[in-house]
Amino acid sequence: MAKLHFYYGVMSSSKSAMLGINAFNFSRTDNKWEAIKPATDNRDSDTDIVSRIGIKTKATALQNLDDYKPKRSTQFILVDEVQFFSSKDIEKLAQIADSTNITIFCYGLKVDSNGNLFPASAKLLAEADELHPMETVCEMPHCSAMASHHIRFDEQGNIIRGGNQVEVGASQYKSVCRKHFHELYDNPSAKLYKRICEINLQKTK
Numbered sequence: 511m512a513k514l515h516f517y518y519g520v521m522s523s524s525k526s527a528m529l530g531i532n533a534f535n536f537s538r539t540d541n542k543w544e545a546i547k548p549a550t551d552n553r554d555s556d557t558d559i560v561s562r563i564g565i566k567t568k569a570t571a572l573q574n575l576d577d578y579k580p581k582r583s584t585q586f587i588l589v590d591e592v593q594f595f596s597s598k599d600i601e602k603l604a605q606i607a608d609s610t611n612i613t614i615f616c617y618g619l620k621v622d623s624n625g626n627l628f629p630a631s632a633k634l635l636a637e638a639d640e641l642h643p644m645e646t647v648c649e650m651p652h653c654s655a656m657a658s659h660h661i662r663f664d665e666q667g668n669i670i671r672g673g674n675q676v677e678v679g680a681s682q683y684k685s686v687c688r689k690h691f692h693e694l695y696d697n698p699s700a701k702l703y704k705r706i707c708e709i710n711l712q713k714t715k
């Protein structure tokens with residue numbers, strides 16, 4: 511039986527970069543690994559995992575894990591954007607960890623832009639052997655609290671509530687602390703300052 515790890519954090523908390531660094535270190539020590547990602551995540555590449563700071567990792571994109579079988583030689587599985595898989599897929603990963611010696615590292619978001627757990631992330635919080643919060647600070651000016659939530663907004667700074675949990679690249683997000691999330695999300699007239707939006711839009715281009 512091997513361990514199932516869940517590294518979770520907000521956007522821009524270096525999850526994909528950490529995955530890439532782990533893959534690099536496994537290769538250096540001649541450990542056999544494979545990386546997978548959900549097919550819905552084609553933001554930067556259909557095959558590579560690309561971190562915001564440019565670290566690239568070769569991966570296989572899968573719709574689901576129903577027919578997924580790791581190679582016999584694999585010692586480590588790295589999973590990017592794990593929140594876009596289903597809770598059934600997480601059960602499959604737990605079965606692999608329980609029936610092989612393959613250690614599994616999952617990286618993903620915990621909550622969506624409505625403050626709710628993604629189903630896969632909820633399942634991982636229940637099933638993972640080890641939980642690893644990845645910390646980064648709130649993106650609101652002068653706030654030094656840890657970011658734990660996402661605010662989704664349009665180009666005018668209007669906050670988007672509800673909507674599909676799985677939306678890749680179609681709108682803009684900011685990673686904020688819990689206090690700022692509720693200040694903005696719970697207040698119907700709240701609007702992100704235009705300047706903050708512009709800075710954020712430039713950063714994500």
Ligand SMILES: [Zn+2]
Nearest residue numbers: 648653687690
């Ligand atoms: Zn804050």
